[in-house]
Amino acid sequence: MALDAYQKRKERQLLKLLLPALIPLLVLTIYPALYAVYLSMTNEALTGVAAARPRFVGAANYFRLFSDTRFWNSLFVTFVFVAGSAIIGQFVLGFISAMALRRKVVGSSIFGAAILLPNAAPEVVAGFMWISMLAGGDHATLSKIMIALGLPWADWLQTFPLFMVTMVNTWRGIGTAMILLTAGLSAVPSEVYEAARMDGANPRQMFFRITLPLMAPTIFLYMLISTVSTISVFGLVYALTRGGPGNATEVISVYIYNQSFTTFQLGYGAAGAVVALLISLTLGIGYVRSLKVSV
C-alpha cells in the first residue's frame, strides 16, 4: 500500500513536468484544429457584411468547396507536386545516390555533403536561388546552360511552372531520401548478396530480387513521411511563384493561404483547411501504424 501511494505521488510529479508541453500543444495546435472545423461551418470573413456578424451556415462552405474548380485544381496540383517530387524525384535520385555512394568512390563524403546541402537551405533561400536559375527568360542560368549546349530555352516558370516547382522540391529532398535509404541499404545483410552471387545472380537480378524487396519497409516509411511533409510545403512554392501563373502551381497550402489572407474568406478557407487536415491525418495514422512504435 505504501508503495502504491509512492507510485501515485511520483506519477503526479511526472504529470506536472509534462504540463508545460501539454498546455501549448493543446492551446496552439489541438484547439486550432478543432476551431478550424467550427470555422468551416460559418461564413466568417475579415471584410464585408459577414465580418460584422458571422453566422452558422452548416455544410454550405463544403458544398461550395466541392463545386469550386479552383479547389479541385489545387488538389490536382498538390497530387502532381507530391507524386512528382516526394514519390518519384527525391526517391529515385536519392536511391541512385545511396547506391552509388555504397561503391566507395573517391570523395564520397564530399558528394554526400553536396547532395545534403539543399536540405539545409531555408525555403526562402531556396526560392531565391532558383529564381536565378529559372526566371528571366534567356537571362536565367538554366537558359544560358541550354543555349551553351545548343538546346532550346524557355521562360521556365511561365511555360512549365508545375514541373519546375516540382523539380525544385525534388532538389531540396534528395539528401533526406539518400540518408534514410542508405540506412536501409546497410541493414541488408551482405551474406544474402554473397549467396546470390554464388548462385550466379547478376547485379540486375540482385537489385530486383534482393535489394528492393528487403528495402520495402524502409521505402514505405520514407514515402509516407515525405508525402506528409510535402503536402505541407508552403514557403518554397510561395516564394517561387505564389501559386501562379494563374493557379498553375497553387498547391493546397497556398490555396488555403490565398483564400484566407488575400480574399479574407476565413470560413471558406477553413473548409479547405479541414480537407487538408483530414488528408494529412489519414496518412499520419498510416505513418504511426507502420512505425509500430513501442511506447
Added chain:
Amino acid sequence: MAGVPIRRARAYNFLAYVTLVLISIFCLLPFVWMALASLDTNAQLFLKWPDAWTFDNYIRVFATENGVRWFANSLFTVLSATILVIIISGLGGYALSRSKAWWKQPFLYAILLIRVLPSTALLVPLYKILLTFNNGIGALVRPVAGENYRTIMHVFGFIDGYLGLIVVLATGQLPLALWIMKVFFDGVPKDYEEAAILDGATLVQRIRRVLIPLALPGLAAAGLFSFMSAWGDFLLPLILLSSPELQTLPIGLFRAFLRINEIDYGLLAAIATIYLIPAVIAFSFARRFLVQTFSGGVKG
C-alpha cells in the same frame, strides 16, 4: 575468367562516379550562383564570374540598418524559441519516459499526429486565438503604459510582437523534441536517479544534479532540430509580424526580391548567404541524428 567481374565492377564504379557528379552539380549550382553573386561588384540574375571581387555587399548588409535588424530579430526569436523548447521538452520527455500512467501512450501517438498537420491549415484559427490573447494583454498594458504602449506590445504582444512568434515557433518544434527526449531518456538507466533518491535528493535536485548532465546530448539534438526548423520557418513571421522593425530575415529577403525592378542581386545574395550559414552549421551537427528522427527519436 576473373577479368570479367573486375571489368564490370570498374564500369559500375565509373557509372556511379558520373551519376554522383551530375547529381552534385544539380544540388550545388544554385549555391554557386549565390556565393559568386554575393562577392560580385556587378551581380546579375544569372550565374557568371564576378566582374571584380568585393566584400562590399556584406558590408552594406550591416551598414544599411535593415539587414542588421532582420538578422537580430531572427536570431533573438529563434534562439528564444529553441531555449524554450529545450527546457519544456527536457522536462516533458523525462516524464514521458518514466511514467507508467494511462495517458502516456495516447499522448505519444497524439504528438506524432500533430507533427503531420500542415501549418497553413491551422493558421486562421491560430491567428484568431492569438488575437484574443493579444487583446487581453493589450487591455492589461494600455492603462499603465501610456505612450510606450506600442513599444511594449512589440515585445509582449501575440500579434506583431516577439512573444507571440516565439511561443508559436516553440510549440511547432515541441512534438519532435519531446519524442527525441523521450527516446533519449529511455536509454538512460534509472540506477543514477534511484541512487540519488536513496541519498534523499528531491525532484529538483535530481533534475539539476543528475538528469541535466546525463541529458545534454539529447538536449543538444532536440535543440539543433528546433533551431533549424524555426530558423527556416517563413509562414509564421509572414503572418504574425507586420511592423518593419520586427521583420526577420526570411521576410526581409522575400519582400526584397518581390521588388523585381529595383533589385540589387549582390546585396540580396549577401543577405541570403548570411541567412543560410547558421542553418548549414546547425545541419552539419544535426546530420548524424537525421535517421533516428524518422523512426521516432534519438537513442541515448
